[in-house]
Amino acid sequence: MTRRDMILAAFVATLWGVNFVVIDWGMSGIPPLLFVAIRFVLVAALVVVVPRPAASWRTIVGVGLFMSLGQFGLLYTSMALGLQPGLAALLLQAQAVFTVVIAAGVLRERPTTAQLVGVVIATAGLGIVAAGRGGDAPVLAVCLALAAALSWAVGNVISRRAGTVSGRGPLGALSLTVWSALVVPVPALALAVVVDGPEAIATGLAAFGWRPLLSTLYTAVLCTVVGYAIFNGLLARNRSAAVVPWVLLAPVVAMISAALLLGQIPTPAEAIGGVILVVGVLVTSVRRRGRSEFSLRVSRSASRSRVSAPVAETARAAD
Known part of the structure; x- marks a missing residue:
């Protein structure tokens, strides 16, 4: 993004x-x-x-x-x-x-x-909140x-x-x-x-x-x-x-x-869980190093079709 x-x-x-x-x-x-x-x-x-x-x-x-x-x-x-x-x-x-x-x-x-890790962290925060809701x-x-x-x-x-x-x-x-x-x-x-x-x-x-x-x-x-x-x-x-x-x-x-x-x-559990949720969101926003499978497919296709460099760069940025 x-x-x-x-x-x-x-x-x-x-x-x-x-x-x-x-x-x-x-x-x-x-x-x-x-x-x-x-x-x-x-x-x-x-x-x-x-x-x-x-x-x-x-x-x-x-x-x-x-x-x-x-x-x-x-x-x-x-x-x-x-x-x-x-x-x-x-x-x-x-x-x-x-x-x-x-x-x-x-x-x-x-x-x-990174996105998987972020979702796991966020889910853990959600679990903490659910566990500390007090049963009310x-x-x-x-x-x-x-x-x-x-x-x-x-x-x-x-x-x-x-x-x-x-x-x-x-x-x-x-x-x-x-x-x-x-x-x-x-x-x-x-x-x-x-x-x-x-x-x-x-x-x-x-x-x-x-x-x-x-x-x-x-x-x-x-x-x-x-x-x-x-x-x-x-x-x-x-x-x-x-x-x-x-x-x-x-x-x-x-x-x-x-x-x-x-x-x-909020209860302490809700507050702590909320912080962990934010951390999870931040982790999901970390740009992954290297090129994804989708980007590689686009780049290979661009090479075979002799697509211009700006188009290939746009495809990589969109992933």
């Missing part, structure tokens, strides 16, 4: 870290799946000004179902069941491990040694948060696989984000009716005041439109194993935000 892409990845992680506190602050009294539906109605409204991405409907629907509906439907529900924002953010980062494993099997992307988190809420992480990982791989056709620059990434949001509102609302009942939906809509509105605007505009547009662009330009671990910074931001804004002070 270039330095610019690293800064963008850290920025997205900050947006998503604060997002957990904003969701918890605004969701009070609103059924979680209804809250998800409203969020993505705002995002999907942008289809009137954003052109359709150069991707198949299968890709668009897949990203919408897994990266949006699955991830946030499960996450919001887990938080509504009592999972604190900081812990929710930490558990969701299991997606990093899930993504690297799925990408290795589906996309044949081999993580570098509902088991069902924890399981739902981990299921959300798995759904996110599947969405990551789908987005990465479509990167060559749908992620050319910020506009392509934004198009995929916006158009995939069309998949979310109707299923989310239908699930809300089934899970919470029509009466709870009516009560939630009546209680939708300025706090839920501000929370929805933050999550819809900053986190979904801006955040996922940047994130999908990063996935299109870089390997999944290089991009995804940066999101492990989000739970650190979430814990700090929860402490400052909600008075939820």
